[in-house]
């Protein structure tokens with residue numbers, strides 16, 4: 001058996017691992033490389049393997065850094081099945097089409113820029129289009145959690161819950177290899193204990209070969225206190241001042257986590273009569289996907305759901321898709337909560353809400369996620385004023401708040417708890433999906449448990 005690492009090796013994004021045996025070839029994930037100077041070239045470069053030689057693709061979850069090169073794999077000739085859970089397929093549909101749209105827009109801008117300078121634009125094409133994204137969706141094959149599925153002539157695969165985002169799976173593979181059956185487990189991205197909607201990562205048996213993520217392999221998150229309580233206080237104070245709470249949020253995952261907490265506050269009677277708007281077509285679509293898969297919720301959320309209480313439905317919640325409705329929110333002076341995308345305020349309807357509220361001392365801008373350096377979100381968060389939105393300057397007079405600790409990734413202790421749950425060291429462990437410091441730190445800790453650990457570099461192959 002040979003394992004090669006084609007992304008998320010000593011880095012976080014671009015998850016893509018190839019397993020070859022005498023029986024065939026399995027590709028685990030096919031993610032987009034995000035951030036960093038080289039990502040543009042690397043996403044456009046040919047794969048380090050022949051796409052048409054891959055027999056089966058297994059997708060751990062829908063995030064673009066795990067799924068975002070699938071349209072390119074199809075363009076390179078792959079026509080076989082892509083196994084994923086039902087929720088992953090529904091979320092991948094939203095995220096991949098959006099990704100295609102972004103690449104189309106990027107190409108349009110690049111052409112405009114070059115044309116202005118009188119330069120040749122004939123070589124500029126989108127990385128892939130929305131049509132390319134839709135085409136690859138036809139290759140998805142739905143797999144239930146916790147059931148072994150046969151892979152024709154290759155072996156079998158089982159998905160168990162990873163708790164990272166809706167539908168996210170830990171992948172267990174049994175692949176035929178000569179006279180042997182090789183047991184490979186891929187952690188995918190592991191979730192956190194104590195998320196409001198999603199379960200903790202399932203424990204699995206120790207495999208022969210483990211591929212394990214290490215995003216937070218070098219750090220524990222601080223105890224953040226009660227995030228629902230923090231949210232309550234911010235909303236209550238803003239409403240008492242007669243302002244609006246504007247929350248920039250990623251459409252998939254974070255928005256639903258915030259909604260579930262607002263749901264608790266409204267249904268316990270602590271927040272009354274405060275309209276909550278989700279103003280982002282993508283977030284509304286993702287929220288509908290969450291509502292369709294109650295089986296993927298945590299035990300507590302499932303119990304509530306069974307007793308008739310859907311965790312993402314409460315009085316006062318309005319899901320906004322139409323532009324006119326979005327504009328109507330801006331026109332109203334009623335105190336409210338507005339959740340909108342993009343999460344870092346770099347695009348989308350959030351910019352309109354910021355233009356309306358950022359100079360209003362009664363209102364609050366509440367950050368609930370990571371803000372990359374240089375993004376509008378980070379500039380506002382850092383206390384800069386005035387800030388430029390859509391070409392105009394705005395004084396920042398609104399209250400600026402943040403609630404941290406909503407990450408969907410297990411921290412160092414969470415990763416080690418999950419590893420210890422294997423009940424023994426695998427023969428080989430490969431630490432992937434982490435910056436070099438994080439991956440090396442986790443590898444060092446696992447070696448203290450006598451584990452045989454490698455932090456692979458991109459392009460490396462191992463014969464096992």
Ligand SMILES: [Zn+2]
Pocket residue numbers: 061063066164189
């Ligand atoms: Zn992820």
